[in-house]
Amino acid sequence: MTGKLRHFFKTLTGRLLKSAIMWSVAALAVGGLTLSFVFRAYVLSDVDQRLSMLLDSMVGVSEISPEGVLRFSRPLSDQRFMTPESGQYWQISEKGQEPFRSRSLWDFELKPDMNRNIFSLRYDEVAGPDGQTLRVAERDIILPDSDRIFHFQVATDMAVVKAAIARFNWLLVSALALILFTVTMSLVLQVSYGLRPLRHLGRSLAQIRAGKERRIEGDWPQDLQPLAQEINALMEQNEQLVDRARTHVGNLAHALKTPLSVIQNEVEKADDERAVRIKTQSRHIREHIDHHLKRARIAGGGSGPGLLIKDRLEKLIKAVSVSTREKAIQYNLNCPDTCCFDGEKEDFDEVLGNLIDNAGKWAAHRVNISAKTLSDDVRRPFIEIRVEDDGPGVPDDEIDTLFERGRRLDERIPGTGLGLAIVRDIVEMYGGDVRLEASPLGGLAAILKLPTK
């Protein structure tokens, strides 16, 4: 799970989300802390102001009785001073005397510091009755017409204030969490919407790799356009490189063939040991050239408008019949005009040329070639081409070994076999299929399945 998450944060979406969320959380946290602090300061100053007013009114009603005892000329208006542990308290202390307390304090006594006289107003937090925390406003006062110093205190329970602050903080946190959630969701949407062209680009590339497209086409956002152009240019360059390499291989191989002809002809008539060795080696050279040329030529991949095969088959039959002219083989072609192959002409020629040539070599009188479009596979349409001859055929139990033998020989000694290895290589490259079986004509039937448009 953590591995997956780490992996996600390495994706582009993950990175965008991570950075955006980190910033949002930081900004919201700073905002929340500031709001909470401001609210708390405001609430406290409100409490302090009220306490200060109460203290003033306490001082205002205080007098010293003729007996020399401090008293209030009239009771303070707030009823909470009368109710025990109500949360509103006052106390007037004189050094060495029993303090004068509000009823609400009951048997609790505030313990002011009586050793220092501070005549200015100040605030403090002290422990109160019943575990309460009290906010206290206090000052020392010298009442008129006396020189006695009294310490006035008025206090209120902080619980209410703290509850208000806690409630506010809770609200604040929920609101901020909601904001964070909304922002995150909108970020996810934004990122997935914003990155959609990139995913589209990825799909385009996949299409190209699958050989369904040649270039990245379409309207791209302005900031992706250069990327698409660069990819296209890169592919063009790549194609050119491959083309050039292929041309060079071809040119080299072809250039070797003429001198090879000369060498082979020079030693053809001689049969001493050296000549035989040269013959063998030059045959190997030829086989290697053929092997690599044939493989270099395989283009693979479908593209373009598709190749109409009827015309190609007619031309191939003409080419094949040149070498079987002496036998007067009859080639019958049965192919719908619309049948087409999704691939390169050269590959088609190589596959069918080899198969028809084989059939022509073995046939006694005729070779039948028929093609049709298969409709059973809906995912990818195929055509089926049958090449059959009326030759001696191959026993059933050896048919399977034809490809194997061809293939094995082909890899060890290139260029030998029935050319079936190259046929199979090409067909497999196109995701097609080729198999051999006994033909009703008596000979061998090659059945090809190739992709169509």
Added chain:
Amino acid sequence: MRVLVVEDDESLSEQICQSLLDADYVVDVAHDGEEGHFLGDTEPYDAVILDLGLPVMDGRSILKKWRADGRTMPVMVLTARDSWTDKVEGLDAGADDYLTKPFIVEELLARLRALIRRSAGQSSSQLECGPVLLDTRSGRVTVGGRAVKLTAQEFKLLSYLMHHSGKVVSRTELTEHIYDQDFDRDSNTIEVFVNRIRKKLNVSVIHTVRGLGYQLEWTEDTA
């Protein structure tokens, strides 16, 4: 039989020419496309051996031009490119046969013989006219089973007449087909050759058609 060889590789063209000469063909050689095209366009050849990869003008263009200009002599294409697409394109351009390099000259000769024979409308490698039998493969001539020894020039002449058996062949045509282009042509020598062949065959198959040339024909009553 007169053959044009268009091949730019000196060694290979030398080998081909030597083998053709050994087989009693009359051979002209061109080493580039332009020369090859000119010769094929102006001289009458019984067959052309044409390499496709040529300097100045490539083989396929030459072939297309010849065919477009109505030149119908059989053309054997030599090519290093052995893909089926190349073969199809070569034949499309008008070739009658193709041979891919590297090849053994013997194979070239065999294919060339078949090509010339077919183009003359003969389906067998044994050419026949009455008791006269000419084996294009071995180069042997027999009359009623008796072997006849002919010189190279005599064989060339008889072979041409046998290929075009029944047709009237002019002296000029014979000269053109049994001598290469550099030969100082004198139609009188043809007459000398024909008389010698008649004597050696000892059967009357070569008839003189007054003012036109010669005709090879076998009729029972002339025997």
